Amino acid sequence: MSKLDEYVTERSRNNPNFAQIVEQENINLEVALKVRDLRENLNMSQRNFAKLVGKPQSTIARIENGSMNASTKILSEIAQATNQRLTIQFSPAL
Numbered sequence: 001m002s003k004l005d006e007y008v009t010e011r012s013r014n015n016p017n018f019a020q021i022v023e024q025e026n027i028n029l030e031v032a033l034k035v036r037d038l039r040e041n042l043n044m045s046q047r048n049f050a051k052l053v054g055k056p057q058s059t060i061a062r063i064e065n066g067s068m069n070a071s072t073k074i075l076s077e078i079a080q081a082t083n084q085r086l087t088i089q090f091s092p093a094l
Contacts, residue, residue: 024069031075032066038082039064053081 001009012019039049039060046064050057054077062068072088079086 025066028066028069031070032064035060035070035075035078036064038078038084042082053078 008019008022012022039046042049044052046060047057050060053060055074059068059074063070063074072086076086078084
């Protein structure tokens with residue numbers, strides 16, 4: 001276990017809200033990487049990808065940098081615009 005994992009575990013014991021915040025940030029990061037990978041696999045700039053999806057470029061930038069909690073609605077819109085299938089999966093917590 002890394003020092004960061006130890007810190008998160010200890011802090012989460014003392015503050016359950018901290019654990020929720022960390023989990024949401026992990027989800028945002030995973031979404032950010034998936035959306036960026038999709039855009040790059042399509043060889044598109046953020047601007048062109050945003051046009052395809054029908055969203056402002058700033059929205060795509062916020063998703064890709066992990067600062068936006070992307071809704072399933074926007075992820076579904078991205079999937080439809082890019083001919084992808086959106087899947088949501090639950091896995092056991094570590």
